């Protein structure tokens with residue numbers, strides 16, 4: 001019997017939680033939408049996803065091992081999430097080398113340069129995406145049509161996104177009702193049969209992933225629900241005011257990566273507020289900004305910018321909206 | 332079912348010794364009875380080297396207001412009064428007694444008869460409790476008589492009895508509620524009389540159905556005592572959480588339960604009060620759980636105070652190969668011991684033996700700002716933030732974040748997916764902040 005015992009402060013047991021479990025749980029939640037993207041966009045989607053994930057892993061590994069010389073934690077799954085989310089946010093015919101640059105920006109600049117997982121103020125995948133959008137606006141906005149492009153890698157048959165059609169049309173003075181015939185049916189929007197970036201198309205697959213994360217307590221309902229509801233209410237009111245210029249709110253919910261953003265990007269725990277109250281404020285902020293950008297901004301789609309802008313307010317929100325403390329009410 | 336609403340976690344229960352009846356541990360050849368066994372001032376010895384003592388004889392007096400008497404747990408000769416290592420890891424004064432026979436003071440009633448009738452008034456009860464050295468046996472070891480003296484201007488409405496035992500592994504309170512139910516209820520009635528309250532609520536988590544059934548059945552004959560079943564959630568045994576769960580009142584920050592009309596006592600304490608008042612038996616022994624996944628027979632022992640832990644463990648045959656950690660108390664709030672050569676004291680409710688594999692902590696990584704520590708904190712603090720400020724030596728900010736409200740329950744560290752030792756950093760901050768507060772009030 002040895003008498004040398006480990007001495008450390010309490011607690012002496014630890015819960016069954018780990019960063020790995022959380023992150024791989026998110027990856028699992030992304031699988032349904034990933035499969036849908038493979039179904040609609042075929043080989044292009046598969047290669048883009050593979051390239052994004054492997055370059056994110058590669059960059060993180062190299063930085064941790066050779067530059068920061070710290071423990072390599074690529075197996076925690078967070079770089080995989082960034083890779084998948086970045087792939088979800090681009091068209092399936094994006095040239096491979098652009099994808100690699102996007103991954104570099106996301107991992108090296110938006111994540112590791114701040115000190116790695118947990119220290120980055122912005123969602124890395126969104127930074128990668130916005131960088132690509134600004135650097136390669138043409139390639140980033142030519143959207144392959146679903147199904148017909150399954151077997152093509154580049155040079156796909158492309159068309160605009162639903163939100164793009166709408167924005168174009170409205171700015172040319174056409175009315176919603178005349179544009180409606182060019183827009184996909186709601187059932188198509190719901191299952192994902194539309195042009196768009198890989199992961200944004202299928203609302204149903206994203207919602208399934210979201211429910212899984214809720215069930216596994218990886219996320220709470222606060223951000224997605226407040227975000228989606230805000231967009232619904234905001235665009236709903238405008239639609240009531242003038243349905244000829246402002247399309248109905250359901251359309252807004254099913255397009256432009258709103259579900260992807262609200263369920264997977266805004267909920268990124270590193271870059272969202274800590275308290276439930278703060279999360280609600282954050283979700284509402286994202287919702288308002290998204291609607292503002294979509295309706296009056298220059299871009300047809302506002303989710304990425306809305307979330308990035310709200311990311312900057314997180315420290316402030318954390319200061320202003322503290323969790324409820326014990327002994328507060330009975331004063 | 333009732334529980335507290337803010338925070339809380341669900342550690343694995345591992346109540347391995349729940350079905351094992353209380354055994355009596357034999358008496359060692361020497362005992363070391365520390366003078367500092369209660370919260371507050373240490374007791375002052377009144378025996379000298381070479382003096383003969385009997386079981387139950389007063390050997391050290393609690394002279395300060397918050398202090399407690401200490402009695403000999405054995406009969407024999409005082410060998411010396413010397414510094415020994417105690418559970419705190421520091422060397423402290425203790426009375427060391429060589430055991431000779433087992434001769435008790437005459438007036439102590441050692442029969443198993445249950446004495447129901449309470450023949451003392453309020454003041455008498457308080458002074459008997461004080462004389463008998465009863466302290467809070469849940470682990471806090473606050474002198475019980477002090478709790479019974481309700482401060483001027485305050486009024487106690489409820490006596491709350493803590494039978495929650497929310498720490499994983501520990502079962503000493505559970506066994507007491509099963510085996511000494513009647514005595515416990517009489518003890519509670521005595522406390523009610525001393526406090527002048529008409530209602531006592533016993534809170535028990537619903538993982539102890541047998542104890543709940545037993546006390547519910549017995550309580551029918553006792554006026555004003557109610558047994559409440561509570562949902563299992565750690566740390567429900569915290570005073571503030573228990574009060575919240577039972578009567579939905581929140582004790583304000585920095586205040587005592589009496590602020591909301593409550594006095595909280597542990598079941599072990601109520602039993603000790605019964606023995607002191609009805610049997611004239613001072614606090615000289617207590618129930619200690621010896622348990623752990625690698626322990627052959629996890630059990631509960633009635634142990635004389637001052638018995639060396641190593642003696643108890645060898646009697647229990649519970650020092651398995653490959654032990655990596657020995658914890659005084661439960662795994663959430665207990666203290667890791669450096670040595671087994673320490674005496675059993677009033678505040679020791681159990682010892683958990685952990686194998687080497689479980690003794691290590693998880694590796695710590697960056698905070699991923701997941702907020703799990705916040706949702707786990709029963710006091711509604713932001714552990715990640717306090718820990719961060721503590722690392723950066725910003726102790727004034729820690730104070731502003733109400734670090735002193737932290738009850739050191741460990742839920743935050745338990746829950747953190749990044750394995751961050753949050754409570755370690757918070758403890759550092761609590762120490763510093765209490766220094767700052769002390770300095771300020773000295774000015």
Ligand code: SF4
Nearest residue numbers: 708737738740741743
């Ligand atoms: S140890 Fe303190 S900070 Fe951590 S959960 Fe418990 S009360 Fe909150």
Ligand code: SF4
Nearest residue numbers: 698699701702704747
């Ligand atoms: S639980 Fe750990 S990782 Fe999560 S916010 Fe708290 S300290 Fe950070």
